[in-house]
Amino acid sequence: MSELQYKPQDFKSDQYVRWCPGCGDHAFLNYLHKAMSELGIAPHETAVISGIGCSSRLPYYMNTYGFHTIHGRAAAIATGLKVANPKLSVWQISGDGDGLAIGGNHFIHAIRRNIDLNMILLNNEIYGLTKGQYSPTSPRGFVSKSSPYGTVEDPFRPAELAFGARGRFFARTIDVDGPTTVSVLTAAAKHKGASVVEVLQNCVIFNNGVHSILATKEGRAEYAIQLKQGEPMLFGLNNEKGLMQDGFGLKVVKLGENGITEKDILIHDAHTTDNTLHLKLALMQGPDFPVALGVIRDVEAPSYDESVEAQICEVQKNKKVRTLTEQLMAGEIWELK
């Protein structure tokens, strides 16, 4: 990897960006360029793989190596790429349909194997490119073109799925929040193994305002919590609220009420191996709880691609054959003279 410094525009391609005006993808794209420039990895050592959907057009707007593939398979194609060349920094861009519906199987298995991929899930809870059907993250009862009377199914919660697949890295951000987005993207890239970043994203045409409550700074202060490693879990416009453990669950408390001080508030530890509390944090939702943003879980474990290389090295240490002919001649053979 290169030590050179890059600017965001070094990662920008010359293609005209064709998303709808106001689409959350625009903001995300800019933050991705920024995050990549901060990582210091050269564009030619970076590859961006996507599936199908609005967000999957993203590779065309990158000046890196890029592959716009087929519906749902981005995680599997990225897996092959990374295993083939572990030196590359590989990003996988998917929407909620691409990643969790048609590509659900690849999503969980890439996480389970812990391939060193940066898996970005742009979650707008709707199918945009096919013009407005509900997605596997749309809430029960959601009215859409394909559910005119409301859906009768429960959605996936991406964190639950990732943790069910033994996910070691999970972060969440919202498209309009530049600093958080850039910081979780760089953290995801630095994490060795499968890193899942859920980006809460707006679809201006088919699901406008889906995350509007979190779209402003004030809204995020009030209804979200920015998790920071080693810091107390405080939120609110004046950091006046916090999270405490309550039996097997969590509760929201106010500092100063019932004698509660900052010392009573939970300290965030993304690195703890046990995922129980990480899951609780990741599943928090309004109106009773703030939505967790930032890096929720970040635990080291051997990555698949690294282990493949290590196994090859190990076998090569013990076996001296390096060509097919040597291999065959060392086997069960006979000579006809």
Added chain:
Amino acid sequence: MAEALNIIDLENVVVRFSGDSGDGMQLAGNIFSNVSAVLGNDISTFPDYPAEIRAPQGTISGVSGYQVHIGTKKVYTSGDKCDVLVAMNPAALKTNIKFTTPQSIIIIDTDTFTKRDLEKALFTTDNPFTELHISNTVIDAPITSMCKESLKDSGLDNKSIIRCKNMFALGLVCWLFNRPLEHALHMLEKKFSKKPTIAEANIKVLTDGYNYGHNTHASVPTYRLESSETQKKGFYMDVDGNKATAYGLIAAAERAGLKLFLGSYPITPATDILHELSKHKALGVKTVQAEDEIAGVATAIGASFAGCLAVTTTSGPGLCLKSEAINLAVIAELPLVIVDVMRGGPSTGLPTKSEQTDLLQALYGRNGESPLVVIAATSPTNCFEAAFYASKIAVEHMTPVILLTDGYIANGSAAWRIPDLASYPEITPNYVPEGTENWKPYNRDPETKVRYWAVPGRKGFEHRIGGLEKDYSTSAISTNPANHQKMTETRKAKIEYISTCIPDLKVEGNEEASLLVVGWGGTYGHLHSAVKECNQKNKPVALAHFNFINPLPKNTLEVLSKYKKIVVCEQNMGQFAGYLRMNFPGLQMTQFNKVEGQPLAINELKEHFIKLMEE
């Protein structure tokens, strides 16, 4: 003993070992074929095993077979009918009697022909031979009890002792064909090197079986197969088609200077390629056992984008699942080898039986105008060549190549001369030349239409490809109507150009005959043998057998139009015949089609050809 009087010389012999699927018939057959190959005979084998791993013991559905064809000259098939049938129980006898002739010798284990065993095999009387209307020579051997007797002092438990009875049967067969035991003993030592007691037990039973035959059946004539002198000198090994395919892929990666990557999901009868390639970490081969068939091909496409020789292996149902991803490799113009080991279909069909029914799926089973290369392997050892050339074409022409093999050649084995890899052509990827400026990913060689390859990690050639149609010149996304026409024609022309890089179609047999037999892929051995036997009987017939299916060899029409009568023989309902008719309208041909899951029968083919000549 007057041995000289009791030895009959043979040119060919077919032995079929059959028993319960736990009886070790595959191992006995495999050792027998290897022992013969080491003596310089040519061999061709075919395992015939049930879809169930362990069906109830002694029942018809649990019967497993292994057929070995040995010849003093080259043999092309595992043989239609057997000269010797080993039947370890009544169910094996009942199931395999159809593979015998009245002259076949049958060896049975008399210990397993009790009333209960006969009932399990659904015999209704206590005389299975009368019930099956057979009067063959039967060598009655109390195999189980002799095996127990042989190992009574071994200290092994009863179960382990009975497991060795296949070696007693093998010993008998080795005696019958005057095979020295030396190589067999060596193979057993090696196979059970970690379990010396088991090795010793197997060796003892094998030797006792041999001696038993020698001592007690002196009146039965034994047979001798002279060593062949037609075989080329060199080092040989026993390979089945799946192994040969794996080796061909490794050889191609070596000649191309590329890493070999396999993404695959287990499926019968292709899984052994995954097993084989997974062993070769020392050669740097990377294998991913993916979460499903789609991920198998998708990981391979990712690895291809990364610059590997990328492969996925499957069988018919898996090819269905991979279609969409294969099409991505078509439009992205990435090298990819897809090995389809065909089995009986549709759907799950006959997983352990062989067919040639995926041809049209391979050619056309994708959306859009989606040309790709289709190659078929003709024999277990030809799988090596076919896999090598499939890889060469994929890498040099930036295209997916589907390599069709089938269950028969994939599991069938033959003696294979270890090739000198230096005599194989180099494989040269079409990389973007150094110093190229203003390069775009869909820029292509003006003659071959092959696009230039830039692999991630290479500075200055960052680019984006994908499943959307691209502009011929700028390589940007394009929906321009004229451009789509041009790109479609270009992709077609790229594949058609490959016909100038492959060998011409050859005719064998009697070229001047008026009847031409046409075949493709794994039926070669049977068609070759049937054609040869017709010609030996002064019934002139020619054979044109295809390795390359898309594109077809450029002299195809020239060859086919020379013959008055053409019969296209396939293990499907006429897929290649239909393909030829589409390519060469007006060309008249008849068809010979079988979909019984079994190899074509040489006798049946001969009769059919002779009938056609006389029409």
